[in-house]
Amino acid sequence: MARRHHDLGGLPAGPVDRSEHQLSDWEILADAINQALGEKRIKRTDEMRRAREDMDSEVYRSLTYYERWIASLETILTEKKIFTREEIDRKVAEFEKQWGEP
Amino acid sequence: MRVRAEERPGHIRTPFYIRGRVGWVEKVYGDFLNPESLAYGRDGLPKRTLYLVGFHQKEIWGQYRAGAQDKLYVDIYEHWLEPL
Numbered sequence: 001m002a003r004r005h006h007d008l009g010g011l012p013a014g015p016v017d018r019s020e021h022q023l024s025d026w027e028i029l030a031d032a033i034n035q036a037l038g039e040k041r042i043k044r045t046d047e048m049r050r051a052r053e054d055m056d057s058e059v060y061r062s063l064t065y066y067e068r069w070i071a072s073l074e075t076i077l078t079e080k081k082i083f084t085r086e087e088i089d090r091k092v093a094e095f096e097k098q099w100g101e102p
Numbered sequence: 103m104r105v106r107a108e109e110r111p112g113h114i115r116t117p118f119y120i121r122g123r124v125g126w127v128e129k130v131y132g133d134f135l136n137p138e139s140l141a142y143g144r145d146g147l148p149k150r151t152l153y154l155v156g157f158h159q160k161e162i163w164g165q166y167r168a169g170a171q172d173k174l175y176v177d178i179y180e181h182w183l184e185p186l
Contacts, residue, residue: 002109003118010119010163050113050141080143 005057006049027066034069043076051075103127103183105155113141116182123162124186128175129154136179151180 037043051072052060063071077083107122115137130153135146159172166172 007118009117044140046113046137046141047143053113 004053005055005060006053030066030069030073034073037073037077042080042082043073047076048072103155104186105178106182106184108182113138114182116178117176119162120157120176120178123157125155125157125176127153128156131177134179136181138179153178153180153183155183 034048038045048069052068054075055063055068055071059071060068074083074085074088078085078088103126104124105116105120105122130151132152133149134152136148136150137146140146155176155178157174157176159168159174160166160170162174
């Protein structure tokens, strides 16, 4: 029976890091966008989970919490044809030009 | 009852460590839209009954050394449960 990359219950994990940390602006924004899309009934938590679970495992493990959220939102918004991958890539390229490497 | 030891692709709501394990129904929460359907943008119908299922910790973890009476509770949908 295969265990998927998100399903870690019972695996050795070491001590839990309980330190508080400040959220970055982009993380707060990611949360806000996520909630707004939920409020508008564009996506559901279950879809977000499915998108994270279906990511490439190496990519999944390399991303931070909110990076996984953003990647999941991109997947769902492109699936639903609200954005195309090209539109997202174009916008990211614009930001990179304006602000430097993200 | 036993948790189905099913291998199924895609989004499932039953964690790996509890599949195939034997427990008892502690509580019936009621009927809810099926998250395994909602996960794909579908309507989640028919609704599925969600149970709080209890297990003995020592039966779940080979190395469990805490209290012998310790219990573990997991929310599990009806389609993941089968009679013994």
